[in-house]
Structure formats: structure tokens, C-alpha cells
Amino acid sequence: MxxxxxxxxxxxxxxxxxxxxxxxxxxxxxxxxxxxxxxxxxxxxxxxxxxxxxxxxxxxxxxxxxxxxxxxxxxxxxxxxxxxxxxxxxxxxxxxxxxxxxxxxxxxxxxxxxxxxxxxxxxxxxxxxxxxxxxxxxxxxxxxxxxxxxxxxxxxxxxxxxxxxxxxxxxxxxxxxxxSLTDHDFQLPERTNTSEVAPELWKASVKEATDDIKKGLLEKVVLARELRISFSEPVQIAGVLKALAESQDNSYIFGFESEGDYFVGATPERLAKVDKRELISTCLAGTVPRGGTEEEDQHLGRDLLHDPKNRQEHQFVVEMIKEAVEACATNVDIPEEPVLYPLKNLQHLYTPVRATLDEGYTILDVIEKLHPTPALGGLPQQSSVEYIRHHETLNRGWYAGPIGWFDDHNNGEFAVAIRSALIQNDSASLFAGCGVVEDSDPQAEYEETAVKLKPMLSVLGGY
Structure with a gap:
């Protein structure tokens, strides 16, 4: 070189x-x-x-x-x-x-x-x-x-x-x-139709998963569902990206064009970052909406910090990421307790992970060990992915997969492709998932996914 x-x-x-x-x-x-x-x-x-x-x-x-x-x-x-x-x-x-x-x-x-x-x-x-x-x-x-x-x-x-x-x-x-650029205003798409893909069937799959977890088949599994929308004309991608950046300032904004289709989103979830051999990862799991007032917002945040189901889900992620990072890094530093990570529509439990990447390892080595985290797949890792493959009603494609970049200086960063949409001409498929454990309630999980769909819906024709 x-x-x-x-x-x-x-x-x-x-x-x-x-x-x-x-x-x-x-x-x-x-x-x-x-x-x-x-x-x-x-x-x-x-x-x-x-x-x-x-x-x-x-x-x-x-x-x-x-x-x-x-x-x-x-x-x-x-x-x-x-x-x-x-x-x-x-x-x-x-x-x-x-x-x-x-x-x-x-x-x-x-x-x-x-x-x-x-x-x-x-x-x-x-x-x-x-x-x-x-x-x-x-x-x-x-x-x-x-x-x-x-x-x-x-x-x-x-x-x-x-x-x-x-x-x-x-x-x-x-x-x-x-x-030779000339500035012009971007137009966001006008939505003409919205349809949920088999919501009752999805809720039934959540109930089935809780039963399977109680039987000991697995500890946790993340199940995703799909929302389909259509527009009055083909979507202009740059306007969507700009609107996402303005409304989701704490998220990674991404857009990939391939053969006329777009995969776009605003994800808050970093998978791993390497900058001059400093390795940073993120444990982000456990979710509630933002409140309508500051008092309600703080109340929801406190409840999230003390909610057993969300804390358990978050700890699954912390333990898995810790094990993966320790396999290829030293000086691993992880706080004992999570804090709140606020976004426009949601707030999450958040624990940062910092370490020094060992010589001979690259960011792709780290991604291979981390993907999929329990926040996107479940536990045990292999069993949960197989469960998703056979029980989920959609093909995730790049949804929930690792997306990012690396350069010739061994820097790079990858995030998890959630809060995202696959846009095809004048239609789009939006995806959202939630972590299912033995005491999960199908209706509550359905409502959580509805909140997670809002960031993309807000720039694809409004709420």
C-alpha cells in the first residue's frame, strides 16, 4: 500500500x-x-x-x-x-x-x-x-x-x-x-396506503414463543413484523435521509441504493466502532416511549430502569457483548448499571463498552463475534436464529443485520440496521421487532413495535 x-x-x-x-x-x-x-x-x-x-x-x-x-x-x-x-x-x-x-x-x-x-x-x-x-x-x-x-x-x-x-x-x-451542485428543496413522499402484515398472526407467534421459552427450548427470541406503505410517486431518497437526520439526531443515518431499491433508516444501535485500535461497542436493549411532558418522560424512564423484564433483556446483551469483546480485546471497561438513552420517540437502556483491540484483529472480526446480539436475535444465539428462521413470517434481509464501513487505516464502524425501511419505487416495507421472554405479553409487544415504527413513518408520509 x-x-x-x-x-x-x-x-x-x-x-x-x-x-x-x-x-x-x-x-x-x-x-x-x-x-x-x-x-x-x-x-x-x-x-x-x-x-x-x-x-x-x-x-x-x-x-x-x-x-x-x-x-x-x-x-x-x-x-x-x-x-x-x-x-x-x-x-x-x-x-x-x-x-x-x-x-x-x-x-x-x-x-x-x-x-x-x-x-x-x-x-x-x-x-x-x-x-x-x-x-x-x-x-x-x-x-x-x-x-x-x-x-x-x-x-x-x-x-x-x-x-x-x-x-x-x-x-x-x-x-x-x-x-456543480444547485441547491433545491427536497420533497418528502405522500403516503396513499398503509397495511399491517398479519398482525394477529404475529401476536400468536409471540404467544407461541413464550410457551417455547417456558418449555426451555430457548431463553429469549426477538420477533419482527412488517408494515407496508405506498406512495403517490417514487420516493426521492435524499429528502428522506435529510428528514431522518433532522428528526433523529442521536441515531446513525444510513441509505444504500442497489439495483433501484433503497434500504434506509435511523438506528440508535452501534454494533462496534474501531478508531486507532480503540474499540467501542454498545449495549442497547429495553425500550419505552418518550413522555408527552417532562414529568411523564421522567416517570417512564424511572420505570424502565427498574422494570425486571427490560433489565433482564438488557443484561442478556451486556453479558454477550462482554464475552465477544474479551475474545479479541484487552482493557475491557463496562459500567455496572445502565443509563437512559433518549431518542425523539423512544428511550432505551444503554451501557457503553470500551476496550483496546488486540493486534491482528479487525472490525470484521469483532462484528463476526457480536452478530447477532441478544437484542436482535435472542439467546442462545444459534438456537434463536434458527427459531427466527422457521417461525418469523418475514424475510429480514438486511433488516437487523450489520451495516457500516471500514477504511485502509483499519478504522471503521458498524451499526445494527433497525428503525429501517426497504423502499422499492413507490412502496416500502418497514420493520420492527421486540425481545420475547417467558412473561412477554403479545399485545404489549405489538404496541412496542408500533412505537419503534414511528421514526420511519414520520418521514414516509407522516404518523
Whole structure:
């Protein structure tokens, strides 16, 4: 991996073509430039003039946003060892990449953005045909906004048969199109119909799960349900992302475009973050709504902190994440008691986890050990996932799966894809789940999922 301050694109491409011909294999080049500040949502919207494969990520806790347009390379995995397979593909690309990046900011240069499905063994593809089991994309063009500054990364896979001037002209044309932005107002979609998918059947599945838990078949299982909505016209994704960011400021905002479909959401749940080998994970489980007044809000929060069912659910997550983190990190620090994590519509029990990632491990190693946490699958891990596969009435696809990014400096962050929707032209499927234990009440769990659907409903045609 070569880092240099040279940024003359024509010279770089010429050298890459010579190298590709010499070794008779493709050569990835990556060039990073600092540019005048650009609004990420305008860039996301305008990116469709270049390519309809767009990617969006905004951090929940810092001024950090990435927008990818187009594809330099995609990392797919087809085996059950998908995280290791993607890591192996990434290592190969990273080893041979030539990177011109004098800034060294995280999220610039060679960055892969994307996600994984919840269950690699799920065979029913519908309605997720556009989203394979795993798909991490190295964008052709990547806007990184960090602490008020904008950086544009250009990633190009050079082949032996490529012509220098043709590549130079194409990049210049794409840069001009991407950076010639004109501000305009975004329109949110107008909803025309809403339908719940078999709510009574879902409640019956919750009751069946409580019976199975009492029989000792498993300790906990998370069951999700689906809400379908339609619109008067195709959804414009940039407006939805901007509205989510404005209304869910404590959440990760994500959007992935693939073959004309969008998977978007605002998730509060970090899975893991690695920044200069500092590992941070999050235990987020146990949920109640926000109150209509400050007094009611505080009352609901106090009840959540002392509710046996929610505390038990939260402790399941803490213990599992602790075990997973200790397997690949040292200096593990976990507070003894959770605190409240407030969002616009909900408040959760929250326990942070901090550690130092051991040498030789990457963020994908951590994700492999963590996914799925008891907050998204249940306990025991394997039994709960198998139970979901056979008893849940929907195909989760990327819902509740790990989504995020990593870069060539071994930084990265993944969240859990909840509070999300799969948008297909003028319709969408929204998903929400809840943790079922032996004393769960089906109606109460149904009402909890209704609250969890609100963040996405609020930007997809109102409540």
C-alpha cells in the first residue's frame, strides 16, 4: 500500500496502466483532495447524474458523514464464513492499492461501505433480491464531511487494456457533474396506503414463543413484523435521509441504493466502532416511549430502569457483548448499571463498552463475534436464529443485520440496521421487532413495535 502526496491524476493513471500491464492484473488507485464544503444531502441527490449506486452514512455522535457514488469495486461473500471472506477480499485489494492521500483523515481513501443480511442461511430472497447476503462497496467517488471540512476521494480500478486519456476525461466529466451542485428543496413522499402484515398472526407467534421459552427450548427470541406503505410517486431518497437526520439526531443515518431499491433508516444501535485500535461497542436493549411532558418522560424512564423484564433483556446483551469483546480485546471497561438513552420517540437502556483491540484483529472480526446480539436475535444465539428462521413470517434481509464501513487505516464502524425501511419505487416495507421472554405479553409487544415504527413513518408520509 503506497501513500504519496502526488495528486496529478493524469500521471497517476498513466503509471497505474503501466503497472496493470506489467503484472497483467487490475490496479486500484485512490486519490484524495480537500474541496470546498459540500452539503452531503445535495451531493447524494445529485449523485444520480453519475450513477444509481449510491451510499450514505452519518455518525450518531460526531460531525462525520460519507456519501458514495458509483463503484470502483464490490466485495461479495457467498459462504457462511462471509465476514472472513470479505476481509480476505479487502486485504487483497488493500495490499495492492496505490493511495494518494496526504490528509490521512478517517473515512477517506479506500473505504468500503455496505452491509450484511441478518441471516446468511435465509433462502427466501423476496423482497431483498437487490441486496445480496453481503455487499461492501468501494465507491468510485466518496464525499467525506468531517468537522466542517469536505474531502473527495476518487477510486478507480485500472485494467491493462484501459486508455489513459479516456479515463482522465471520464473522471473530469464526473467531477464536474458531481461538484456543480444547485441547491433545491427536497420533497418528502405522500403516503396513499398503509397495511399491517398479519398482525394477529404475529401476536400468536409471540404467544407461541413464550410457551417455547417456558418449555426451555430457548431463553429469549426477538420477533419482527412488517408494515407496508405506498406512495403517490417514487420516493426521492435524499429528502428522506435529510428528514431522518433532522428528526433523529442521536441515531446513525444510513441509505444504500442497489439495483433501484433503497434500504434506509435511523438506528440508535452501534454494533462496534474501531478508531486507532480503540474499540467501542454498545449495549442497547429495553425500550419505552418518550413522555408527552417532562414529568411523564421522567416517570417512564424511572420505570424502565427498574422494570425486571427490560433489565433482564438488557443484561442478556451486556453479558454477550462482554464475552465477544474479551475474545479479541484487552482493557475491557463496562459500567455496572445502565443509563437512559433518549431518542425523539423512544428511550432505551444503554451501557457503553470500551476496550483496546488486540493486534491482528479487525472490525470484521469483532462484528463476526457480536452478530447477532441478544437484542436482535435472542439467546442462545444459534438456537434463536434458527427459531427466527422457521417461525418469523418475514424475510429480514438486511433488516437487523450489520451495516457500516471500514477504511485502509483499519478504522471503521458498524451499526445494527433497525428503525429501517426497504423502499422499492413507490412502496416500502418497514420493520420492527421486540425481545420475547417467558412473561412477554403479545399485545404489549405489538404496541412496542408500533412505537419503534414511528421514526420511519414520520418521514414516509407522516404518523
Amino acid at each position: 503506497l501513500h504519496t502526496k502526488t495528486s496529478h491524476i493524469e500521471e497517476i493513471i498513466g503509471e497505474a496502466i503501466e503497472k496493470a500491464r506489467h503484472y497483467t492484473e487490475p490496479q486500484l488507485i485512490s486519490v484524495v483532495d480537500q474541496i470546498d464544503y459540500i452539503d452531503a444531502y445535495q451531493f447524494m441527490d445529485h449523485g444520480q447524474v453519475v450513477d444509481y449506486h449510491r451510499l450514505f452514512w452519518r455518525s450518531a455522535e460526531e460531525d462525520f458523514t460519507m456519501v458514495g457514488v458509483g463503484t470502483a469495486s464490490k466485495l461479495f461473500a457467498t459462504s457462511e464464513r462471509r465476514f472472513k471472506e470479505v476481509q480476505s477480499l479487502w486485504n487483497e485489494i488493500r495490499e495492492h492499492a496505490v493511495i494518494y492521500n496526504r490528509y490521512g483523515e478517517k473515512g477517506t481513501g479506500v473505504v468500503a461501505i455496505g452491509g450484511f443480511s441478518f441471516d446468511s442461511k435465509q433462502k427466501n430472497a423476496s423482497p431483498w433480491e437487490a441486496f445480496p447476503d453481503s455487499q461492501m462497496t468501494i465507491p468510485a467517488y466518496l464525499l467525506t464531511n468531517k468537522s466542517g471540512k469536505s474531502f473527495l476521494t476518487t477510486n478507480v480500478m485500472i485494467f491493462p487494456e484501459d486508455h489513459q486519456q479516456q479515463i482522465v476525461n471520464q473522471i473530469a466529466d464526473h467531477h464536474e457533474k458531481l461538484l
